[in-house]
Amino acid sequence: MSEIVTADRRMRELIQLAKTVAQSKATVLIQGESGTGKELMASLVHENSSRASRPFVAINCAAIPENLLESELFGYERGAFTGAVTSKAGKFEFANGGTLLLDEISEMDIRLQAKLLRVIQQGEVDRIGGRRPIPVDVRIIATSNRNLSDCVRDGSFREDLFYRLNVVNLTVPPLRERVGDVRLLSQHFIAIYSERNSRVISNLSTEALSLLESHVWQGNVRELENVIERAVITAQDGVILPRDVHIERRGSQFQDGALSLADFGQAGAGLNGGAPWAPGQTLNDIEQKVILGALEYHKGNRTHTARALGISIRTLRNKLADYRKLGIHA
Ligand SMILES: Nc1ncnc2c1ncn2[C@@H]1O[C@H](COP(=O)(O)OP(=O)(O)OP(=O)(O)O)[C@@H](O)[C@H]1O
Numbered sequence: 001m002s003e004i005v006t007a008d009r010r011m012r013e014l015i016q017l018a019k020t021v022a023q024s025k026a027t028v029l030i031q032g033e034s035g036t037g038k039e040l041m042a043s044l045v046h047e048n049s050s051r052a053s054r055p056f057v058a059i060n061c062a063a064i065p066e067n068l069l070e071s072e073l074f075g076y077e078r079g080a081f082t083g084a085v086t087s088k089a090g091k092f093e094f095a096n097g098g099t100l101l102l103d104e105i106s107e108m109d110i111r112l113q114a115k116l117l118r119v120i121q122q123g124e125v126d127r128i129g130g131r132r133p134i135p136v137d138v139r140i141i142a143t144s145n146r147n148l149s150d151c152v153r154d155g156s157f158r159e160d161l162f163y164r165l166n167v168v169n170l171t172v173p174p175l176r177e178r179v180g181d182v183r184l185l186s187q188h189f190i191a192i193y194s195e196r197n198s199r200v201i202s203n204l205s206t207e208a209l210s211l212l213e214s215h216v217w218q219g220n221v222r223e224l225e226n227v228i229e230r231a232v233i234t235a236q237d238g239v240i241l242p243r244d245v246h247i248e249r250r251g252s253q254f255q256d257g258a259l260s261l262a263d264f265g266q267a268g269a270g271l272n273g274g275a276p277w278a279p280g281q282t283l284n285d286i287e288q289k290v291i292l293g294a295l296e297y298h299k300g301n302r303t304h305t306a307r308a309l310g311i312s313i314r315t316l317r318n319k320l321a322d323y324r325k326l327g328i329h330a
């Protein structure tokens with residue numbers, strides 16, 4: 001069961017609303033900054049619905065290349081394209097009777113958006129290369145850390161799909177607007193990570209707590225969780241002290257210790273401590289190395305890579321597409 005830890009009034013109202021709308025089949029759009037708990041909120045909706053015993057299937061629209069996303073979502077028939085040696089059901093079919101979470105929907109290509117809209121409207125899915133539509137009964141939850149109505153305004157998101165998804169809107173507030181939750185969440189994560197690492201942590205020192213409470217958590221709850229996990233591991237004598245609290249002061253996009261592109265503009269910041277530039281290299285060469293390195297570090301997760309590098313997912317995607325044209329596959 002997803003436990004949402006909070007003492008915040010707005011969050012409590014949000015949870016109540018989520019539980020109420022869970023009973024219906026209404027599509028839910030969950031918005032909020034990265035790491036605020038959107039996915040957690042989505043599972044809360046599923047678990048409180050009559051579909052709870054049926055599948056909860058999630059797909060991250062930002063992490064999967066466009067052509068793959070289409071076949072992952074809708075499935076395909078044998079022979080539909082080169083390489084389709086067997087037929088395969090898509091996520092819609094897997095989620096039948098349950099809930100389908102479309103994570104980071106703003107990153108879905110506009111052509112696929114049209115196909116998605118049709119599936120939602122008609123309640124049936126066409127596998128790629130399929131002859132007849134397959135009826136599906138799926139509850140859709142979408143999340144976005146960009147403001148979707150802005151995406152509608154700039155033309156990257158279909159207005160009709162937006163209205164279809166935005167039947168119920170849950171906007172999760174950033175952690176900096178609920179500072180009271182920092183203490184509760186810290187205690188929650190201390191319990192989780194001390195158990196997981198077989199450590200006994202009996203105390204979070206007052207100084208460590210005030211350090212946590214005064215930080216602006218740009219990476220929200222996820223960033224706090226990472227900091228606590230590390231603190232639990234380094235703490236001595238069962239007490240977390242300020243020295244165990246490793247906060248990246250420049251902001252959350254650097255939280256994993258990865259370098260950002262901007263770092264390379266600064267003297268002295270280099271890969272492995274050496275100069276990033278070598279004779280014969282262009283800035284593009286170096287950028288490519290940084291991007292591919294960051295992608296590897298983040299195990300191919302484009303969302304996390306883009307965030308760590310301080311660029312948009314779209315920019316990352318475009319750059320990877322350029323590399324592919326050069327025969328470099330990430
Ligand atoms: N209120 C909360 N109580 C307990 N755990 C939480 C809470 N909010 C977030 N978390 C935890 O923080 C982490 C990040 O949450 P989640 O993945 O739901 O965020 P998200 O908004 O989907 O992030 P992203 O935009 O990066 O996908 C998860 O490990 C989640 O379990």
Ligand SMILES: [Mg+2]
Nearest residue numbers: 038039103143
């Ligand atoms: Mg998420």
